[in-house]
Amino acid sequence: MKEYKSKNQAETEKVAQELIARLQGGEVLALVGNLGAGKTVFVKGLAKALGIEENITSPTFVLMKIYQAQHERIKRLVHVDCYRLEKAEDLAEIGLADYLGDPANIVVIEWADRVLNLPKNTIHISIEYINNQERLLKLS
Amino acid sequence: MRILAIETSCDETALAVLTERRGFLYLEKEAVYSQVNIHKKYGGVVPEVASRKHLETIMPLLEHTLGKNKLKNIDYIAFTQGPGLVTSLVLGVATAKALGLASGKALVPINHLEGHIYSNWLSHKKLQQNKTDIFPSVILVVSGGHTELILMSGHGQYKLIGQTLDDAVGEAFDKVAKLLGLTYPGGPIVSRLALMGNAHKYDFPRPMINSNNFDFSLSGLKTAILYFMEKKQKINQQDVADICAGFQLAVTEVLVKKTFLAAQKYQAKSIMLAGGVSANTFLKQALQNKATKLAIPFFAPELKLTGDNAAMIAAAAFYRLKNKRASIFTGEKIAKLEPRANWQLVAK
Numbered sequence: 001m002k003e004y005k006s007k008n009q010a011e012t013e014k015v016a017q018e019l020i021a022r023l024q025g026g027e028v029l030a031l032v033g034n035l036g037a038g039k040t041v042f043v044k045g046l047a048k049a050l051g052i053e054e055n056i057t058s059p060t061f062v063l064m065k066i067y068q069a070q071h072e073r074i075k076r077l078v079h080v081d082c083y084r085l086e087k088a089e090d091l092a093e094i095g096l097a098d099y100l101g102d103p104a105n106i107v108v109i110e111w112a113d114r115v116l117n118l119p120k121n122t123i124h125i126s127i128e129y130i131n132n133q134e135r136l137l138k139l140s
Numbered sequence: 141m142r143i144l145a146i147e148t149s150c151d152e153t154a155l156a157v158l159t160e161r162r163g164f165l166y167l168e169k170e171a172v173y174s175q176v177n178i179h180k181k182y183g184g185v186v187p188e189v190a191s192r193k194h195l196e197t198i199m200p201l202l203e204h205t206l207g208k209n210k211l212k213n214i215d216y217i218a219f220t221q222g223p224g225l226v227t228s229l230v231l232g233v234a235t236a237k238a239l240g241l242a243s244g245k246a247l248v249p250i251n252h253l254e255g256h257i258y259s260n261w262l263s264h265k266k267l268q269q270n271k272t273d274i275f276p277s278v279i280l281v282v283s284g285g286h287t288e289l290i291l292m293s294g295h296g297q298y299k300l301i302g303q304t305l306d307d308a309v310g311e312a313f314d315k316v317a318k319l320l321g322l323t324y325p326g327g328p329i330v331s332r333l334a335l336m337g338n339a340h341k342y343d344f345p346r347p348m349i350n351s352n353n354f355d356f357s358l359s360g361l362k363t364a365i366l367y368f369m370e371k372k373q374k375i376n377q378q379d380v381a382d383i384c385a386g387f388q389l390a391v392t393e394v395l396v397k398k399t400f401l402a403a404q405k406y407q408a409k410s411i412m413l414a415g416g417v418s419a420n421t422f423l424k425q426a427l428q429n430k431a432t433k434l435a436i437p438f439f440a441p442e443l444k445l446t447g448d449n450a451a452m453i454a455a456a457a458f459y460r461l462k463n464k465r466a467s468i469f470t471g472e473k474i475a476k477l478e479p480r481a482n483w484q485l486v487a488k
Binding site: 034035036040055057058060061062063064065066084085094095132 | 185186187223224225226227284285303304305306307308310311315318319359362363366367481482
């Protein structure tokens with residue numbers, strides 16, 4: 001497990017950017033943290049590292065958003081939000097299976113603690129609130 | 141021209157038949173089956189449940205709407221192709237395709253957000269008359285999934301001038317409601333409690349209110365309320381009302397300020413409000429007050445058309461067809477139509 005103490009949003013984004021450099025493609029990133037912890041900020045960092053110019057907005061309402069990446073290995077960022085989901089099967093319903101296991105995709109799942117049975121190559125990321133600005137990030 | 145419209149983008153199954161009489165839109169039939177009470181217990185829309193419910197509801201609703209004439213007098217079948225929940229959209233799209241293929245009638249795919257915009261035309265005869273000069277119009281679209289400022293320069297002509305960088309307004313209401321232990325959907329309950337609260341008791345941030353653009357950010361406001369609650373620890377009923385009022389005021393101030401800045405910059409001849417959050421009286425009143433002060437016409441949909449409905453989809457199709465801006469699908473082309481869950485009405 002790796003721990004990072006992030007002083008602000010920019011540093012949280014940077015942790016995400018460094019993570020991208022280490023990925024092969026095809027991984028699932030499971031993000032856990034309270035409302036307001038900075039999960040979407042982390043995803044914005046991933047998007048920047050993948051050369052996505054589009055603005056990353058919350059997928060809470062539509063559950064899944066797909067962005068085209070400009071990156072040598074990774075072609076798509078699949079942004080999933082389980083905030084409103086009740087059970088794991090709901091993820092299958094929205095068609096997530098189509099994107100899992102493809103080395104051209106990175107799938108990042110917010111509120112991943114609401115879903116069980118994540119694939120083996122899942123990287124777990126928790127974001128904890130320290131104070132208004134600072135966060136503790138744990139990657140495993 | 142008579143249009144049948146089908147809307148199933150989220151948790152409402154809706155159908156409508158719209159035609160034109162003496163230059164005015166005339167709604168011959170409309171039916172909305174709302175699933176909100178079913179989803180309430182989950183604290184949000186559950187896609188699979190919504191999908192099944194659409195499947196159960198749509199055929200009886202269709203028979204009820206069309207009656208014994210069935211599709212005989214229908215000229216076009218309009219349907220919501222996106223954006224929305226793919227599992228919900230797929231039912232409406234499949235129904236439209238089946239009707240189109242079986243009857244030979246033409247299909248007109250419509251963007252759900254454009255539908256919301258046209259709920260204003262349905263609500264105001266003045267807009268239907270087409271006598272007043274309303275374009276360009278600055279339109280604030282606020283709903284559970286969207287927060288956008290759109291410049292409309294004519295029917296079917298849009299430009300995105302600003303949008304949320306994170307959460308949508310309706311989503312922010314829902315999440316704040318959840319933080320406060322209130323029920324879903326959060327919008328109506330937060331605004332109702334706000335009536336009993338003091339909006340100036342607690343000062344919440346107005347994110348990006350002075351930023352040099354027309355974008356919004358609501359995530360920070362939600363977070364600010366979370367911190368506030370953690371710090372305060374003990375929260376009584378009056379606090380909840382005060383937080384609701386303070387939150388609603390903060391959101392409204394940002395929305396109003398940016399809407400009118402946009403109106404000024406683009407020399408708008410009118411301002412419109414659209415989307416589910418247009419049911420919020422406080423927001424509507426704040427926009428109306430400022431518009432009156434500046435003597436600029438302001439339009440908002442009547443309450444029953446603020447939520448998802450098919451009449452607005454029919455109206456959007458009507459103006460697209462009338463202005464020769466509709467994408468029309470017939471015959472084999474129909475088979476290729478698929479839901480577009482992330483369809484943006486206008487790219488920035």
